[in-house]
Amino acid sequence: MDLGLAGRRALVTGAGKGIGRGTVQALHAVGAQVVAVSRTEADLDSLVRECPGVEPVCVDLGDWEATERALEGVGPVDLLVNNAGVALLQPFLEVTKEACDISFDVNLRAVIQVSQIVARGLIARGAPGSIVNVSSQASQRALTNHSVYSSTKSALDMLTKGMALELGPHKIRVNAVNPTVVMTPMGQANWSDPQKAKTMLDRIPLGRFAEVENVVDTILFLLSDRSSMIMGATVPLDGGFLAT
Numbered sequence: 001m002d003l004g005l006a007g008r009r010a011l012v013t014g015a016g017k018g019i020g021r022g023t024v025q026a027l028h029a030v031g032a033q034v035v036a037v038s039r040t041e042a043d044l045d046s047l048v049r050e051c052p053g054v055e056p057v058c059v060d061l062g063d064w065e066a067t068e069r070a071l072e073g074v075g076p077v078d079l080l081v082n083n084a085g086v087a088l089l090q091p092f093l094e095v096t097k098e099a100c101d102i103s104f105d106v107n108l109r110a111v112i113q114v115s116q117i118v119a120r121g122l123i124a125r126g127a128p129g130s131i132v133n134v135s136s137q138a139s140q141r142a143l144t145n146h147s148v149y150s151s152t153k154s155a156l157d158m159l160t161k162g163m164a165l166e167l168g169p170h171k172i173r174v175n176a177v178n179p180t181v182v183m184t185p186m187g188q189a190n191w192s193d194p195q196k197a198k199t200m201l202d203r204i205p206l207g208r209f210a211e212v213e214n215v216v217d218t219i220l221f222l223l224s225d226r227s228s229m230i231m232g233a234t235v236p237l238d239g240g241f242l243a244t
Contacts, residue, residue: 003224006031010223011077013061013114014084016043018184019134022212023081023219025051030220035074037061037084037114061110062102071117076125079223080118082111083134085152087190089145100148107152111159115174119167128171130223133160134215135176137238153178157234164232173231175222180238181209206239 010027014020016038027034028051035055038044044056059070061084086106088099115131122129138146139153156176163174181187181200187209191197201207215237221227222235236242 001226003030003220003226005079005220005224007033008078008223009033009035009076010079010081011035011037011074011114011118012081012083013037013110014134015047016040018186019179019182019212019215019219020081020083021047022216023083024054026213026216026220027079028054032079035077037070061114062105064109064113067110067113068117071114074117076121076127077118078122078127078129080115080129080131081134081219081223082114082131084110085134087146087149087186089149089190090147091145092147095148103148103152104155107149108155108159111156115163119163119170119172122172123170129173130227131163131167131172131174132219132222133174133176134219135160135178135234137178137180137236137241139178139234140242160234161232168231173222173228175227175230175232176234177215177218177222178234178236178238178242179210179215180204180241182215183209183211200241203244204239204241205244208239210237210239 010032012020012024015024015036024034024036037057039060041058048054048056057070059066061067135156136153138150139157160174160176181191
């Protein structure tokens with residue numbers, strides 16, 4: 001299936017590792033122009049070597065002012081993937097202010113800020129666009145030690161719907177993907193304990209965690225005009241977890 005993404009300009013946050021890096025690689029492979037945003041210079045350097053032509057932007061999206069400066073001259077963007085995220089897992093009674101602030105700043109506030117920048121540019125140009133937010137199955141199911149993380153992702157799901165409602169009249173589609181545990185470095189670190197992993201896998205009818213390409217394939221579909229009637233959706237990529 002030709003997704004028609006060649007020549008489109010996409011911005012991907014959290015592009016240095018995992019789902020974000022895989023998304024940049026896939027977009028680059030189909031001929032899209034990609035702006036890769038990460039807070040880690042070394043990850044961007046290796047990504048540019050791997051995917052010549054990718055435009056790197058190094059910034060911590062938890063810093064509103066720095067993000068504004070870094071992206072104010074980014075130029076026209078057609079497609080946006082809000083992938084940057086943190087998972088600071090703590091028992092509820094041990095949740096810290098720092099964990100709350102960082103989690104909401106990166107997982108929610110940065111999505112608002114970056115999406116505003118891109119959407120305002122699209123509207124000024126009179127151009128259609130597509131935004132995909134990377135959420136989680138944890139937005140819809142309670143998991144031990146995930147109270148803050150799950151809250152940020154639940155908020156992201158509702159933000160996705162609110163954005164869809166307000167940006168739809170401007171022909172800007174907004175959707176989210178809600179994967180189960182994905183075998184990224186972050187996923188492997190958080191689910192390396194066999195007993196913990198078994199508890200989750202026993203609740204997944206397919207009996208496995210997701211691979212990066214499972215998520216990337218869906219992101220590219222949602223970015224493309226092939227999904228032109230999908231709007232405000234939170235798409236589960238969970239092997240059936242939410243069905244149980």
